[in-house]
Amino acid sequence: MxxxxxxxxxxxxxxxxxxxxxxxxxxxxxxxxxxxxxxxxxxxxxxxxxxYSGSPHEHTSTEFSYVVSGRLRNQGLEMTSGGGYVAAIGRVRWSV
Structure with missing residues (x-):
């Protein structure tokens, strides 16, 4: 088996x-x-x-993100390597 x-x-x-x-x-x-x-x-x-800039969109499920390398700006905050975020259901993502 x-x-x-x-x-x-x-x-x-x-x-x-x-x-x-x-x-x-x-x-x-x-x-x-x-x-x-x-x-x-x-x-x-x-x-x-x-x-790169993503279009604003509403989350229909929870989103988890982790920055492997480089920089990422999300919701007005900049994250670098090792940073991350969790977006709750119903939240709108803005690239500002």
Missing amino acids: DTSSLLAAGWDINPNGTADWVPWGEGDLARAKVLASGDGYMLVFVEARAG
């Missing part, structure tokens, strides 16, 4: 980040990889170049 398939049941595991890059947002300044998903949530790696 292959126990690895039993151990992985209910898990979406991407052990080496080989997901395909897809466009992210408007324009060509950002791209993303969906690394895993479950229960309606996605773990997404986003890479954005300087000047």
